[in-house]
Amino acid sequence: MGPDDVPTVLVEDLPADPAGDDTLFVLDVREPDEWAAGHIDGAVHIPMGELVARIEEIPRSTRVIAVCRSGRRSAAVTAYLADGGWDAHNLDGGMITWAALGRPMTADTPGAPFVL
Template sequence: MPQQVPTVNVPDLPADLPEGVTLLDVREPDEWTAGHAPEALHIPMGDLAARLSDLPADDEVYVVCRSGGRSARVTAFLNANGWDAKNVAGGMQSWQAAGRPMTSDNGAPTVI
């Protein structure tokens, strides 16, 4: 049976993330470049263990990937290591579908 992780739906996230909240994008660099939330912190899932010091230890963390699978695994890992993390259900696909702001490093933002 898969481990259940705390989850939040995109419409339930505040439009402007308050102080003390980090949106962590764990997708690969090409996915990030194509389109991401403007305020997100980018640490690819494979780099996370080596870059935990880049993640504010006292922040509430919302973890996002493309569709929610990778971010669920990262959420479980972070919660097991002392963070208060929640998985963003549906990932950036849901983020984009909800009309949330996105930016891109090369042209019109999209989710790949």
């Protein structure tokens, strides 16, 4: 499976607060500066370059929603996870679409969260 034919999920099909849904594991694969600027509350941050080393942190019993800025990096991660047997889906449009639709975000820096 390649990044162009991975299972996807639309922002509109997810709860505004996915942290409150124990059937979802939101996996943010962006770089630390992107994460710090703004991310989905309750998401788990594992940068794409650390994925293989930290693979045991990703549960197999839960639907995994991979997210990055635009959906390209997370599509590659979704393909990798799906090939490995995870129930993985790429967030279509990534954080850009999440923010554009006014979905809540949190940040690790002062000021309002934003997509870097």
